[in-house]
Amino acid sequence: MDINTITEVVRHPSQRPGSGWRDGDAWLAGGTWLFSDEQPDLRRLIDLMPLGWDGLTATEAGLEIGAMCTVRRLYEFSAPDDWRAAPLFTTSCEAFLASFKVWNAATVGGNIAMSLPAGPMITMTVALEATYTLQARDGSERSVDAVDFVTGNHENILAPGELLRKIDIPAQALRKRHAHRRFTLTQLGRSTIFMIATQGEGDLLLTITAGTTRPIRLAFNSFPDVDTLRHSIESIPHDLWFDDPNGTPEHREHLAGHFAEELRGELA
Ligand SMILES: Cc1cc2nc3c(=O)[nH]c(=O)nc-3n(C[C@H](O)[C@H](O)[C@H](O)COP(=O)(O)OP(=O)(O)OC[C@H]3O[C@@H](n4cnc5c(N)ncnc54)[C@H](O)[C@@H]3O)c2cc1C
Numbered sequence: 001m002d003i004n005t006i007t008e009v010v011r012h013p014s015q016r017p018g019s020g021w022r023d024g025d026a027w028l029a030g031g032t033w034l035f036s037d038e039q040p041d042l043r044r045l046i047d048l049m050p051l052g053w054d055g056l057t058a059t060e061a062g063l064e065i066g067a068m069c070t071v072r073r074l075y076e077f078s079a080p081d082d083w084r085a086a087p088l089f090t091t092s093c094e095a096f097l098a099s100f101k102v103w104n105a106a107t108v109g110g111n112i113a114m115s116l117p118a119g120p121m122i123t124m125t126v127a128l129e130a131t132y133t134l135q136a137r138d139g140s141e142r143s144v145d146a147v148d149f150v151t152g153n154h155e156n157i158l159a160p161g162e163l164l165r166k167i168d169i170p171a172q173a174l175r176k177r178h179a180h181r182r183f184t185l186t187q188l189g190r191s192t193i194f195m196i197a198t199q200g201e202g203d204l205l206l207t208i209t210a211g212t213t214r215p216i217r218l219a220f221n222s223f224p225d226v227d228t229l230r231h232s233i234e235s236i237p238h239d240l241w242f243d244d245p246n247g248t249p250e251h252r253e254h255l256a257g258h259f260a261e262e263l264r265g266e267l268a
Pocket of ligand 1: 032033106
């Protein structure tokens with residue numbers, strides 16, 4: 001849609017794109033969300049795509065994903081054979097409530113920065129123990145654990161003018177066994193809950209998203225029994241369970257307990 005509050009689009013930002021940041025600015029990545037709604041508070045869009053930070057690079061250390069890598073490219077990525085968890089890339093792309101037209105333009109970084117509970121790139125990167133690199137207005141960088149980035153529904157830790165530059169997924173996480181469960185009210189609907197479990201040497205990581213306002217990652221150093229797992233789910237504060245037309249908090253908590261036990265059984 002036309003967003004008629006915008007008076008300027010910066011097409012060629014400098015390598016320090018936040019240096020001239022002012023109120024009413026927003027980063028423009030694929031634009032699939034920005035152009036889908038009214039933006040009454042925005043006056044200027046700063047296009048990130050010309051910066052070219054869209055790489056998808058596999059090394060011995062793992063996978064580096066440039067924030068402007070499109071969902072389509074991630075979907076088509078061919079991973080090294082020993083990355084057992086790589087099918088989670090396609091699974092997560094397919095978890096968008098969106099067609100290939102959105103995949104072609106939407107970026108991995110844009111999805112994470114949107115910070116919606118049903119952001120599948122958030123699910124995938126939290127489950128795979130990713131680190132995000134953020135670039136501040138003065139060009140300095142900081143690294144954060146993916147699980148600490150989203151703080152609530154459409155809320156995250158980015159400061160004004162700070163941007164997400166890249167995502168690093170460690171190879172050790174990509175070599176883990178994995179299983180997932182996702183519930184939607186309709187066949188191609190938005191996720192009510194999306195859970196991923198990964199298992200290394202006897203441990204278990206259980207990531208819960210979409211059902212909660214921010215991602216939850218439960219870590220077990222040894223494989224949990226039924227009661228330990230159930231207790232961990234019950235310990236999640238009630239106000240973290242998300243409430244929207246796709247499910248009540250009670251429904252989501254129930255699904256989390258049910259799926260957690262299924263995932264435990266599958267990986268046991
Ligand atoms: C039909 C349809 C279905 C959708 N389904 C889903 C869905 O199932 N789940 C979901 O989560 N979203 C969904 N969306 C919303 C949106 O399309 C996605 O979240 C998409 O991944 C956003 O990526 P983008 O590159 O297009 O971001 P943009 O629209 O360009 O930007 C989104 C927001 O992130 C900011 N931003 C973008 N890149 C960065 C960056 N690198 N650093 C800092 N801030 C940045 C922008 O300023 C803006 O506020 C859907 C949208 C449509 C139109």
